[in-house]
Structure formats: C-alpha cells, structure tokens
Amino acid sequence: MHLADKRQAYRTLLAQLVTTLTAALLLLMVAGSVYAYSGLAGGLIATLTNAFFAYRIFVRYSAQEPGRLLARFYGAEILKLVLTGLLFAGVILWIKPLSVGALFGIFLLVQLVPIVVVQLLD
Numbered sequence: 001m002h003l004a005d006k007r008q009a010y011r012t013l014l015a016q017l018v019t020t021l022t023a024a025l026l027l028l029m030v031a032g033s034v035y036a037y038s039g040l041a042g043g044l045i046a047t048l049t050n051a052f053f054a055y056r057i058f059v060r061y062s063a064q065e066p067g068r069l070l071a072r073f074y075g076a077e078i079l080k081l082v083l084t085g086l087l088f089a090g091v092i093l094w095i096k097p098l099s100v101g102a103l104f105g106i107f108l109l110v111q112l113v114p115i116v117v118v119q120l121l122d
Helices: 003-030 033-058 066-094 100-121
Strands: none
Touching: 003 033, 003 100, 033 066, 033 100, 066 100
16 A cells, blocks of 8 residues: 555545535535434445544554555454444434435445545546
8 A cells, every 4th residue: 555545545435525515515404403413424424434434544554564554454444344334323223213225325326436536546
C-alpha cells in the first residue's frame, strides 16, 4: 500500500459520510423523521466501522512485514464485524420508533460507495 492508498481510504470515508448525510436529508424531505434518523444511524454504522477498519490498517504500517499486515487485515475485519453487530444491536434496542428498512437500506447503500469511488478514481 502506498500513501495514495491512504488518501483513497480517506476519500472513500468522506464519500460514505456525504452519502449518509445526503440520504438522511432526502429521507427527511420525502418520508419523514423516523426514516431519516433510522437511515442516518445505518449510514453512520457503515461509515464508522469502515473508518475503524482503515485506522487499524494504516496505523504503523510497514511494507517490510507482509505477514503482519495480513494478520492486521484479518484482525481488523473481525473487529469491524463485531463492532457492526454491537452498533446494530444498540440502535435496534435503544432507538424507538425505528424504520428497519431505512436502517439497513442506507447501511447497504453506504457499503456500496467504495465500489463507486474506486471506479471513479481508476
């Protein structure tokens, strides 16, 4: 990974945050506040867990240690999945009323943003 990869990760995270806020604003205007804050929660879960993953990968990176980098990738992905589950559980338990469709829909939308960003940057 090069410094450009780190910049690409930051651009991707910024695009995910912008997508989250835009989708929540659109939901607020079209469907109402319950859908908007449910979608905002889903988008923030995706963005925050991806930011956590990127932080774990890019902190103290050394290209001379590919085995440790691979272990860091696997460890970061496992922690990201656990954090995602905990955040979803917290949102579902504590936010009432909640639109589960908006929560998971915007989460999925934001998870697809890196594919678009990579295509645009290539």
